[in-house]
Amino acid sequence: MLVKILLAVVAVLGAASAQFNRPICESSCGNVTISFPFGSGEECCYNPDFLVTCDRSSGEEIPFFGQRTSNLVISDMSPSKSEVEIMMFVGRDCYNSSGLVRRTGPTLRSGDLRISAKNKFVAIGCDTSAYFTGRRGSDPNGLDGTGCISKCGTNSILTNGSCSGVGCCEVAVPEGLRSFNMTLRSFNNHANITDFNPCSYAFFVEQGKFNFSTTNLLDFQSVSKMPMLLDWAIGNQTCDQAKNMDGFLCKGNSKCDQDYGGPGYRCNCVEGYEGNPYIENDCKNINECERGIHDCEHKCDDTPGNYTCTCRDGYSGDGRKNGTGCSADESTIIKIALGVSTSVAFLFICVTWLYLVLKKRKLVMLREKYFKQNGGTMLQKRISKDGSFNDQAKVFSIEELKRATNNYDESRIISKGGYGTVYKGVLSDNRIVAIKKSKLADQTQVQIEQFINEVVIFSQINHRNVVKLIGCCLETEIPLLVYEFISNGTLSDHIHNKGNLSALTWDIRLRIATETAEALSYLHSAASVPIIHRDVKPMNILLDDNYVAKVADFGASKLIPIDQNELATLVQGTLGYLDPEYLQTNQLTDKSDVYSFGVVLVELLTGKKALSFDRPEEEMNLAIHFLFSLKQGRLFQILDERLQLNEVPSEIIQVSRLAETCLRVKGDDRPTMKEVAMELQGVLASMIQKHPWVVTDHLNENESEYSVEELTTAFECMLEGNASSSTVNSMSKQTMLSFANGR
Structure with a gap:
């Protein structure tokens, strides 16, 4: 009896001693839960790289990686995803009138933790070059690096949410980096940037945690850290290598992730369980029934790692909505059928009577x-x-x-x-x-x-x-x-489709321009009430099988009372074709269509789109680029190469000068569409006189509205002064001297 008492006392003392010697591991610090393989002491974590220190010196709890000196604040942990979020420092490069004020380029050595590819590397600034280099694993030659450049000027278009290189740039982060060194430089020490903060910034940030705003260029100085994601794995062995070794962590309801291809291995809770897969027996069963994440039609019963469905009385089957469901037994079907048939018969009689009465009404x-x-x-x-x-x-x-x-x-x-x-x-x-x-x-x-x-x-x-x-x-x-x-598509399809082998020849383009001008002239001056199209562009000019132009899409058009020359209205149209005067004054006139038609003429001449952000900035707006090239005597260089010209014909020079008058900023300085149509008729007649085969090659004889004689007569009448001769003469007398040498 005494021996038994002594043995019991020894057991109690041993248990107390073991309890006393067991390390005390903190389970949380601030808002962050500390869970294995991370820990608050060397006995609590998997290895020193997973050590977490909880700093309480400031009166609040702040978790850090390693010792307090690391300054790497932990903001979130997710053992189930093998991820941890830290607050990483923002690098900066600031200047004043005297030169460099401050430059910081943070670095990181993460040990067994790696910089997640779910981050992106971002740089902010208007005179900025930012890049980083990092090492993969222990290979001394395994250095990777990348970066980006951000520029902007006083005329740059800055866009919220866009990090495309104007004010902000970003690049992806390579997989598996264990460290990085960041370098941040300025091209001109921000000497030419007066409207923005003379600083550059660069940082790693978790995707979805940063959205660029144009205000960041002014007030980003107060931001010192950004959330950055690290991922990790256990050891250096694969699942197959580690599962038979001591210390293998994937136990109980935890399994080793066979899809993970990096160094080391990762654990996941098996399907139907959740928790920390690195702690034995911490993966707990998920009660799908209580959470409502099941597909049972009637009753849900939870089972370890899964659930089962039960049908109500009188029904059988697996009870799942995505399975066989619940089907009524034979006796139940008979009862339901009798009840339904009686109800349906009664309802049919009532509905038929009501239908006959109410159908007509x-x-x-x-x-x-x-x-x-x-x-x-x-x-x-x-x-x-x-x-x-x-x-x-x-x-x-x-x-x-x-x-x-x-x-x-x-x-x-x-x-x-x-x-x-x-x-x-x-x-x-x-x-x-x-x-x-x-x-x-x-x-x-x-x-x-x-x-x-x-x-x-x-x-x-x-x-x-x-x-x-x-x-x-x-x-x-x-x-x-x-x-x-109209069977042959739009004019836009023909002049902008580079793969179109049957590109429009110059004589067809000239005829299309003439016919379009005649249609707009008719709308402005010959219709019962003047009509302003308000959306003239190649997309709204259709072509039939004979390349006859048809103006279409009048959804934005306006009728102008005969006693009015202009109409106040909300600006409507397509960028690149909008009349700048209309855009500023909201006063719509027939000269607004003239400007848009001038852009169409330029597209016919150059084969380029009216507005394209793929071109250099000075060529982005086709109308402005055309006028500048015309002024510089470089007409030949901007003509559509598919025209296959060895020199600039006089007809193209005349049409180019006509386009220039249509594109004048003030509407009063532009010709009317009637004058434009007559000018083009004259150019077409002149070309037909030189090349009479133009008609037979490209016009259906039965459908052609003009003969050579009629077009020639119209041109001669126009020159004699019957219709806007001043406009015609001023354009036609612009000799080839100012254009022909522009090749």
């Missing part, structure tokens, strides 16, 4: 609703005010247009634009048409007016170079326009 009300919703009342008022509707325009039923487009099949889509989608359709009489479904999903008053505006404008236009309106449909929720189908 419902159809009438629905059509009336859509008619009013789609601006039918507004259209009637406009027709009565503006005159009779085009006799040839037809109001189509929705059934006709569904059959024509195979129920609006996506394969019938021709194009999508700001005002709707265009479908190719075949009517019952085999006419091929284009059917435009306008975007009126929000049913706003402005959108309805745009649709009615297009209908009214089309109804008043009768010109061979303007797309012809055939009809409309107001019976649907989204109204429709039906107009002639």
